[in-house]
Amino acid sequence: MAYSEKVIDHYENPRNVGSMDKNDPSVATGMVGAPACGDVMKLQLKISDEGIIEDAKFKTYGCGSAIASSSLVTEWVKGKSIDEAGKIKNTAIAEELALPPVKIHCSILAEDAIKAAIEDYKAKNG
Amino acid sequence: MRAILDYFQLFNIEQSFNVELSYLSQAYQTLQKSVHPDRFAHASSQEQLLAVQKSAEINDAYQTLKEPIKRAEYLLNLRGVEMPNEQHSFSDTSFLMRQMELREMLDDVKTSNDVDAALAEAQRELSIEHQQHFDLMSAQINENSAASNALACDNLRKLKFYQKLNIEIERIEDSLFDD
Numbered sequence: 036m037a038y039s040e041k042v043i044d045h046y047e048n049p050r051n052v053g054s055m056d057k058n059d060p061s062v063a064t065g066m067v068g069a070p071a072c073g074d075v076m077k078l079q080l081k082i083s084d085e086g087i088i089e090d091a092k093f094k095t096y097g098c099g100s101a102i103a104s105s106s107l108v109t110e111w112v113k114g115k116s117i118d119e120a121g122k123i124k125n126t127a128i129a130e131e132l133a134l135p136p137v138k139i140h141c142s143i144l145a146e147d148a149i150k151a152a153i154e155d156y157k158a159k160n161g
Numbered sequence: 162m163r164a165i166l167d168y169f170q171l172f173n174i175e176q177s178f179n180v181e182l183s184y185l186s187q188a189y190q191t192l193q194k195s196v197h198p199d200r201f202a203h204a205s206s207q208e209q210l211l212a213v214q215k216s217a218e219i220n221d222a223y224q225t226l227k228e229p230i231k232r233a234e235y236l237l238n239l240r241g242v243e244m245p246n247e248q249h250s251f252s253d254t255s256f257l258m259r260q261m262e263l264r265e266m267l268d269d270v271k272t273s274n275d276v277d278a279a280l281a282e283a284q285r286e287l288s289i290e291h292q293q294h295f296d297l298m299s300a301q302i303n304e305n306s307a308a309s310n311a312l313a314c315d316n317l318r319k320l321k322f323y324q325k326l327n328i329e330i331e332r333i334e335d336s337l338f339d340d
Binding site for chain 1 (some may be wrong): 257297324
């Protein structure tokens with residue numbers, strides 16, 4: 036199966052790979068996994084007191100599409116409010132990366148990672 | 162006309178997670194012989210077609226029951242347990258954190274000073290955890306209550322992550338032999 040140019044670009048030059056201190060109250064951590072392929076995705080957001088995402092890091096073990104989806108998401112969420120970030124849809128990710136139907140679940144995983152991170156933030160700062 | 166048998170009935174074994182593999186393999190071979198094309202050499206083309214279809218079904222059944230994860234999934238399905246869609250993300254955070262650590266451990270194996278020792282240690286750790294989840298799932302399936310079946314389903318999904326880790330560790334092993 037051929038990957039799109041955008042997927043290859045993110046795969047070869049992933050943006051914002053790394054980790055933040057998950058115990059920092061301003062850091063939200065979203066962990067999600069896909070049993071079907073064993074992919075594991077961690078998305079971390081640094082959120083200001085005003086609820087703006089100042090920084091984002093990811094670490095993903097999975098296929099090229101899963102890595103590209105999480106890499107893209109870190110670019111997209113930066114500067115957004117958590118409400119705006121929570122509205123990012125997997126269809127937009129899949130469209131941007133031109134994911135084939137069998138790889139749609141990678142974009143779902145990335146959307147779910149944002150949601151999980153926001154939930155973590157709300158739980159921490161509720 | 163043919164009755165629709167489930168895979169356990171097909172091999173005439175009890176519907177249970179505990180399958181005697183040697184018995185299953187014998188039953189499989191006996192059944193396959195009964196539909197072997199040689200026996201249908203002089204049969205009508207329709208009978209030949211049915212025999213081929215039956216053979217494929219027997220093969221599917223065998224492949225499903227032989228492999229514990231597939232057997233578990235099939236058995237839970239027969240019991241009417243609602244399996245989460247494969248597209249549905251898994252979000253047990255502490256489990257996934259541990260998965261992340263195990264992946265990182267495998268990454269470290271590749272760059273370790275003593276790769277053989279690091280690989281052996283990783284294999285040991287992985288197999289212990291894999292076995293724990295597997296034993297837990299077996300017990301939950303055998304208990305066969307609504308609650309235990311749901312828990313078994315959850316463990317089944319966890320085991321898939323360990324399957325992936327096992328594939329990864331095999332890949333590391335292969336790459337060591339290549340050098």
